[in-house]
Amino acid sequence: MSYHQWGAQDLANRRRTVLARVEARPGVVLEDVQSGFVGEILRTEKSGGMHVMILEDRRGKRRTFPLGFGFHHEGSPVEMVAALEQAAAPQRTASGSVRVAGERARTARASRIWVEGKHDAELVEKVWGDDLRVEGIVVEPLHGVDDLAGAVRDFAPSTGRRLGILVDHLLPGTKEARIAEKAMAVPGAARNVLIVGHPYVDVWQAVKPRALGLDAWPVIPRGEDWKTGILSRLGWPHSTQADTANGWKRILGGVSTYADLEPSLLARVEEVIDFLTAPVTGT
Numbered sequence: 126m127s128y129h130q131w132g133a134q135d136l137a138n139r140r141r142t143v144l145a146r147v148e149a150r151p152g153v154v155l156e157d158v159q160s161g162f163v164g165e166i167l168r169t170e171k172s173g174g175m176h177v178m179i180l181e182d183r184r185g186k187r188r189t190f191p192l193g194f195g196f197h198h199e200g201s202p203v204e205m206v207a208a209l210e211q212a213a214a215p216q217r218t219a220s221g222s223v224r225v226a227g228e229r230a231r232t233a234r235a236s237r238i239w240v241e242g243k244h245d246a247e248l249v250e251k252v253w254g255d256d257l258r259v260e261g262i263v264v265e266p267l268h269g270v271d272d273l274a275g276a277v278r279d280f281a282p283s284t285g286r287r288l289g290i291l292v293d294h295l296l297p298g299t300k301e302a303r304i305a306e307k308a309m310a311v312p313g314a315a316r317n318v319l320i321v322g323h324p325y326v327d328v329w330q331a332v333k334p335r336a337l338g339l340d341a342w343p344v345i346p347r348g349e350d351w352k353t354g355i356l357s358r359l360g361w362p363h364s365t366q367a368d369t370a371n372g373w374k375r376i377l378g379g380v381s382t383y384a385d386l387e388p389s390l391l392a393r394v395e396e397v398i399d400f401l402t403a404p405v406t407g408t
Contacts, residue, residue: 147198148208149178155205156197162188169207176207218255219382234261236287236401239276242266244373245291245328252383253394260402270301273308282317289397295322319400321393326351329376331390336379 164180356363
């Protein structure tokens with residue numbers, strides 16, 4: 126059947142039926158009725174002021190056709206039309222939450238997230254910073270938790286003035302567990318303080334090794350400084366504090382989203398954020 130014969134039949138039938146309209150998307154297989162060419166749409170583009178499709182047959186031969194009538198799809202005549210624009214996927218923050226367009230940072234709450242050190246704070250900021258600004262929550266490094274109970278006492282937690290604390294290497298029976306237990310005994314802490322932790326010696330380990338192109342983190346023997354040992358085994362400079370700082374920058378640079386962090390850290394940080402943003406009653 127020639128193109129002109131098919132087109133005449135089509136025009137005669139259009140009063141009785143409307144042809145199916147098929148969007149010209151990559152992967153759609155069509156037959157050009159006039160030439161008999163059968164191919165898969167590779168792409169569409171504008172040419173000479175009109176939309177055209179580039180089709181490729183099973184031998185790799187390509188031809189260009191204008192959109193419109195004159196095609197069969199799955200054995201039936203169709204009208205090829207330009208693909209509708211896809212709805213834009215919602216933008217996400219690094220933590221995976223939906224970014225709210227035009228949302229301004231909220232005035233800081235009295236509540237705080239405390240983390241052990243600068244590196245912990247920088248990691249939390251990089252992944253959850255957008256969410257925390259919307260919630261008005263500030264992250265503060267403690268620079269150690271040896272006197273956590275004293276710090277909590279000075280903070281004076283109460284309703285609307287809550288603390289979420291993230292502690293490294295918080296495992297049953299450890300020094301960190303005893304420190305956390307003592308801090309939770311401070312007046313006002315039972316209802317207004319949440320202490321959580323991850324199992325790692327240092328927050329560096331909460332970054333997935335593959336984010337740095339590694340199969341696994343090196344194992345550092347007891348008694349050896351952990352960060353120095355890591356840098357040394359990775360073949361990075363490790364003699365000075367500046368070397369340690371630069372090593373952390375390289376590690377942090379490998380983190381783009383929550384997917385680059387271990388689930389054990391993700392869950393704990395999300396738990397703290399939920400605790401601090403949940404409605405509270407009482408004192």
